[in-house]
Amino acid sequence: MDKIDEIMYQFIDELGYDRASEIFRNVSSGKKLRSKLLLKIVGESEESLRLCAIIELIHLASLLHDDVIDNSDTRRGKPSINATFGTKRAIMLGDILYSKGFYELSKFDPKIAQNISDAVCKLSIGEMMDVELSRDFNTDKEAYRTMIYYKTAVLIEATAAVGANLTGLDEEKFRNYGKNLGLAFQLIDDILDITQDAQTLGKPNLSDLKEGKVTLPYIYLYENLGDEDRGRLMNLFKAELNSAQIDWVKSKMSRTSSIERSIKEAKELGKKALESIAQYNISELDHMVSSMIDREF
Known part of the structure; x- marks a missing residue:
């Protein structure tokens, strides 16, 4: 799971905006149910790990927006991104994760x-x-x-x-x-x-x-x-x-x-x-x- 986190960080760092990278590193990456499922089916490879990272980016984006919608102060026992950095930044970070996820997804079949x-x-x-x-x-x-x-x-x-x-x-x-x-x-x-x-x-x-x-x-x-x-x-x-x-x-x-x-x-x-x-x-x-x-x- 650490390898998937590293790929996600790399994806966001590639965008070249340090503030986005900084805020993203405060997001709790959670259980990674979807990644565990994919790896149990296909095994570990560079391709499968990158696809896991894409799916996790998309999932995390949905959670960022969900916390804004619900006005949630916590996420997995930690202060939510909207509580820590504000609603506007949480929404925009979610948009960044979605967009980068789809960009990387376009490289797949x-x-x-x-x-x-x-x-x-x-x-x-x-x-x-x-x-x-x-x-x-x-x-x-x-x-x-x-x-x-x-x-x-x-x-x-x-x-x-x-x-x-x-x-x-x-x-x-x-x-x-x-x-x-x-x-x-x-x-x-x-x-x-x-x-x-x-x-x-x-x-x-x-x-x-x-x-x-x-x-x-x-x-x-x-x-x-x-x-x-x-x-x-x-x-x-x-x-x-x-x-x-x-x-x-x-x-x-x-x-x-x-x-x-x-x-x-x-x-x-x-x-x-x-x-x-x-x-x-x-x-x-x-x-x-x-x-x-x-x-x-």
Whole structure:
């Protein structure tokens, strides 16, 4: 993963603007799920590492813009770029990462470039869907599932697809693997926002509800509450929650098995991912599914 960071730094340094390089070095590069996925499919080479760096640049650009949209002060336990350097610089750095990523992507085979570029278009639509769904307390599970597919799963799906492109494997089967892995990954992220503490998450827990994000556990919770409790839950939408309110939400989640139902759905998606590529018997990809679902942050 350090090699991928070095390539990303090199990409930005090549632009010749020290301030951009300086700010970029304050961006937390994260778990690199997409890079790990690609390398498990194609192995390590100069080409695959450069493609990993491009995909990570694009992913980081989306996170920079996401933090601005959500007015987030933290990212992975550190001050966000918008909190440290200001909203304008965060947006422009995101634009720089997108632009450089696409420039480097243009050097690859057109099919690979098209797969990633199409995913980024959909990713941006997913961001807009997220904003639209955050206007009101969303209770539509299908709208939520569509949004997380566009916002999170499409780039993971495309990563698996280009891995298949590079190795001559069945693109559609690996695309299905990536799609279901990405959906499961986002579902678990949304669950952990409720179940884990702020120290583990690197941000306040239950922050999704404060930001107007009604994730699957909240939708299941809403469906299983009476009218009075539904009203109380909706009053917490976009509110700064105190400890008593947090305890109330967690208690109701427990009584309605909303978390358990959401975990079950994530596991079903993981099973679909594994079934898509079962014929290849790639143990590391099997492990990736289990590690993404059975995690604490």
